[in-house]
Amino acid sequence: MNHIAPGARAGIYHYDEIDRQFVAERVEQFRKQVERRLSGELTEEEFKPIRLMNGLYLQLHAYMLRIAVPYGVMSATQLRKLSAIGRKYDRGYGHFTTRQNLQYNWIKLEDTPAILHELAEVDMHALQTSGNCVRNVTTDPFVGAARDEVVDGRVYAEILRQWTTMHPEFTYLPRKFKIAISGAESDRAAVRIHDVGLLARRNEKGEPGFSFYVGGGLGRSPFVGKLVREWVAQEDFVAYLEAILRVYNQYGRRDNIYKARIKILVHELGLEKFTQEVEEEFARLRGPKYRLDPEVVEAIRQHFAPPPLEELPDHSDALERAKAADPAFANWVAVNVAEHKAPGYAIATVSLKPAGGIPGDATCDQMDLVADLAERYSFGELRVTHVQNLVLAHVKKDDLYDLWKQLDAAELGSANAGLIGDIIACPGLDYCALANARSIPLAQAISARFADPVRQRTIGELGIKISGCINACGHHHVGAIGILGVDKKGTEYYQITVGGDPTLTTAIGDILGPAVTETEAVDAIEAIVDVYLANRSDEGERFIDTLRRVGHAPFKERIYAAD
Amino acid sequence: MKAITANRLRDGEVVFLGKDGVWVESFAAAALFPRAEADGVLAAAKEKAEREQFGVDIYAFEVVEQDGVPVPATMRERIRTAGPTVRLDLGKQAA
Secondary structure (H helix, E strand, O other): OOOOOOOOOOOOOOOOHHHHHHHHHHHHHHHHHHHHHOOOOOOHHHHHHHHOOOOOEEEEEEEEEEOOOOOOOOOHHHHHHEEEEEHHHHHOOEEEEOOOOOEEEEOHHHHHHHHHHHHHHHOOOOOOOOOOOEEOOOOOOOOOOOOOOOOOHHHHHHHHHHOOOOOHOOOOOOOEEEEEEEEEOOOOOOOOOOEEEEEEEOOOOOOOEEEEOOOOOOOOOOEOEEEEEEEEEEHHHHHHHHHHHHHHHHOOOOOHHHHOHHHHHHHHHHHHHHHHHHHHHHHOOOOOOOOOOOHHHHHHHHHHOOOOOOOOOOHHHEEEEEEHHHHHHHHHHHHHHHHHHOOOOEEEEEOOOOOOOOOOOOEEHHHHHHHHHHHHHOOOOEEEEEOOEEEEEEEEHHHHHHHHHHHOOOOOOOOOOOOOOEEOOOOOOOOOOOOOOOOHHHHHHHHHOOOOOOHHHHOOOOEEEEEEEOOOOOHHHHHEEEEEEEOOEEEEEEEEHHHHHHOOOOOEEOOOOEEHHHHHHHHHHHHHHHHHHHHHHOOOOOHHHHHHHHHHHHHHHHHHOOO | EEEEEEEEEOOOOOOEEEEHEEOOOOOOOOOEHHHHHHHHHHHHHHHHHOOOOOOOEEEEEEEEEEEEEEEOOOOOHHHHHHOOOOOOOOOOOOO
């Protein structure tokens, strides 16, 4: 086996031999299960839950395999392996998702054991990317680098990965269970739309702890997570989360799939009663067995020690000269580059949203290039974001221009992070067996309409999110402009919502009016943008703030006036 | 009219029930059944496909005539017979 060398540079968690043996055994177990299915020893009814537990779905055209990228952090070696698998077993590309994972769309069942074996060679797998278990824990893609970071979310996400992987009590929950952790002042992990959202903070003594939000989620019944406890000390982190999961496991509905998520339990039980149940369970669990030992935390923290950053001045003459000489680069820096906590370094977002492109798709050549660039400029590590982009988190400001030129030559240099072109779109009816309408063509048409980078910056921060069905994989409920595809007697229609917000001021968007056709949808989005530009108080007022100030009426009037 | 479709177990390829109960990859070669007959054909096809470990997710779908040519009635089935509308280089349309 060609495992990632243990002890290689920190920033990526490295498996120990127990992890490796476990994953290798699971691959061999699945290989035999596939053989038994192909020989007829297992029926499809028997096999389906088994393949789902290994991340394998059946979609419209083929099997879809979802690979876990724990908290969205991976190494260049791992990305290169994902590229190699895409080339060998799929159709030369992969799709990065809102769960900070990667999906292949054209997988053969008979190839899947070999793929899982290859993934295991670089300490990767597809476990718990499906099924009614704790899914991939997500966190801030700027983790470990952001200037506003208070606590390193990777450490606690990794603790949860170890604690929940194949935990017998949490393998058959009432429904899937999604956890997000934010350790910074800004919430870049959308914590309040998760089953459990954790906001890590330090108290007045400088000790790390967490606020727990429970019962957020999108889909058929969208809810914003409710604060269950303002402060849980680090040592009680596992105990408190286990208490929540136990209450959910005990009371969560298993008789109705649409009412099985924890958000429905919290809603139906009421926050007060739910909290009481959790607190009682927590009181029973709290103690030596569940105490999170600071030494364990420290040992995991060592895996995420900062890379060997140089001592640099924060100002870069090379960067300023390049910006002055190349306006397109200057625009990219202004939009896609964020402050790093170390002077002289920056965080660069690699957009997977070229104008007219498919959000989240990357060709294998592009993946190889990003892996090379991560090694050259960012200590060999990178991140997947929940808005379907990639991030190089530790780039010297002096290197940004070289980096961008290479990205731009590969259609990865779009300057649209957080702007109207940075659209989230689920795979929709082009791939997904659950979808009612296509998402991708609409995303392509909107991003093409707003391709001009100057126009995008004029419009400013504006998130468009598109889902092809009520399951809301495209997070449309929390889009400043959300779009939901619906089927009306065989024709695709699109319902527009406005006012959604995935940040700490989380809000679910409101439906603006009757659904429109695909042809009408792009014009409708442009009309909404025009109304915003005409009504904003000044250039600094964001779309969401203008909307909150002026209300829906001017937007409705503009779109539906002719009806 | 209706056609009967499945995904091939081994590789997930979209297949259609053709003449004489043989599964084919192209919708153009799919057999069409009057609605009244489709349920019976579907039941037999399901049983046979499971017995032979050939196909999964077997169902019948509506077919209409367009310009004298049979086409799937819904966008979903049109996409399955051709491939993603956003990548014309993928799926059966690429062949």
